[in-house]
Amino acid sequence: MIIEEIRKIAEDAHVPVWGISPASEMANELPGHRPEDLLPGVQSLICFGMPVPRAVYRMPTYAVETIWRSQNLHYRRLDTLSIRIATLLEESGAHAVPTYGCMPLGMNKKGVIVGYLNQIRMGEVTGIGIIGKNGLLLHSQYGARLMLGGLLTTAVLPEMHYPDIKEPGCPPNCRICVEVCPAHAILPDKKQVKIMRCLGYTARTPAMSRIKFLVLRAFNPQAAARYMSLTSFDEHTFHVCSQCVALCPYGEHK
Ligand code: SF4
Numbered sequence: 001m002i003i004e005e006i007r008k009i010a011e012d013a014h015v016p017v018w019g020i021s022p023a024s025e026m027a028n029e030l031p032g033h034r035p036e037d038l039l040p041g042v043q044s045l046i047c048f049g050m051p052v053p054r055a056v057y058r059m060p061t062y063a064v065e066t067i068w069r070s071q072n073l074h075y076r077r078l079d080t081l082s083i084r085i086a087t088l089l090e091e092s093g094a095h096a097v098p099t100y101g102c103m104p105l106g107m108n109k110k111g112v113i114v115g116y117l118n119q120i121r122m123g124e125v126t127g128i129g130i131i132g133k134n135g136l137l138l139h140s141q142y143g144a145r146l147m148l149g150g151l152l153t154t155a156v157l158p159e160m161h162y163p164d165i166k167e168p169g170c171p172p173n174c175r176i177c178v179e180v181c182p183a184h185a186i187l188p189d190k191k192q193v194k195i196m197r198c199l200g201y202t203a204r205t206p207a208m209s210r211i212k213f214l215v216l217r218a219f220n221p222q223a224a225a226r227y228m229s230l231t232s233f234d235e236h237t238f239h240v241c242s243q244c245v246a247l248c249p250y251g252e253h254k
């Protein structure tokens, strides 16, 4: 019954991909960033994705601005959906918390800016994609362009993902993302991005004092993360580089 209601909400919101998995699939995340750390008694993860059109990333002019606007619109839709489904689950007797798409942010013990829960990993364990060498979630139809939202719940839900696609992952010889990254931030063997190096290159946050952020990070990491969330939220951050998304050919030639 609850699954049918979630399916209906996803359909009405034109969410093309979504999945559910047991929360135990992410039990090995770093302490402080495991599902159980965010919701005691958690049983299930729900994750969903919406794509930014491929052509937006390849616009000859105004790409940066159009990506910025497209992503900000999607974050609002994804976050609204997360809280809507969380409320629905609560009305059915479970507990649920949204895991928002971009912000607010946390900081791990190494002083690295992170989301409360690794949403890309969440996308992988819920079966809606596979992590690529660029550290992003890849999908056969939407490439690396899916933006993700989700939630955690104490409800025991059946494992499922829609649509039912088995992703092959990156072609062994492809290194396009690694070679185009101007910051040399991509670690293809680990399927990770050095996030602070990437952000240092690409992020423009005029409302945030970098000096104040660095001082806070040294003495009070939680305050630094909150300061960044307040001053960089959504449209307050501009990314001048999206090359690892724009040029990723995954799913392009079918
Ligand atoms: S966004 Fe740009 S700087 Fe960051 S990892 Fe991708 S290509 Fe590198």
Ligand code: SF4
Pocket: 132, 133, 134, 135, 170, 171, 174, 175, 176, 177, 178, 247, 248, 249, 250
């Ligand atoms: S550019 Fe190639 S190697 Fe990089 S994520 Fe896309 S398919 Fe994988």
